[in-house]
Amino acid sequence: MNSPLFIVVAFMLGAAVGSFLNVVISRVPEELSVISPSSRCPVCERPIRRRDNIPIVSWLVLRGRCRTCRTRIPASYPLVELATAVVWAAAAAWGLENPYVVMSLVIATALIALTVIDLRIHRLPRVLVTPLYVVVVIGLGIDALVSGSTKTGDPSSALIGAAIGAALWALVIGGLWWFSGGSGMGFGDVTLAPVLGATLGWLSPLVAGFGLIAAFTAGAIIGGILMLTGRAQRRSRIPFGPFLAVGWLAAVTVGPVVVDAYLATFL
């Protein structure tokens, strides 16, 4: 299933999905339909022609400008398409016959849109977060039936792990939201946390813990850089959704390896 051709096809499909994510990113916060009207330039409102709507390529060919009015098209557009394409290719290489990988791919795709929206408007729209609960229940349910569990072969221990992971993430992120009086962490982060914690806890509660540590480490490094370079003050509200996404991605990919290496070294 993970032949080179299959991975290339997944890359191209992912780029097309990324193109749709750009529509989601620009329209969902405004509560506009993502289906109609078709994509158009936000400035001159000319519909974008099919040949100018090829993911990644069109932005490069047009050098990041609208063909009609020459308005700059932000680099975030091709970057979202590229990131989605890479994630889809990586999942195809990993093995889409594994239900856990398919579920993780859906979550990773949603996290790309959520990351860009959070960076732009400091919000994680509920319409994008809530469906992830359904994705996780169905994904882990199928994984339990098909693979027992991804690691131990015992669905009940994986299920307990998922519950511990969800509780851990909800407590830590919810606690920070509570104690900051909503000024630091947003409530969107609190609703997203159990979804991410559950999927990691399914692998092992320690992987869920590693994900949180990775998220806060990324937040501290980027926050520190922003403060040192004067682009943020101590009281600036830095969106935390992107760091949750980074921590989750690190844990879902290398988390089990890191945890095993840690246990082998220290126990």
Ligand SMILES: [Zn+2]
């Ligand atoms: Zn235009």
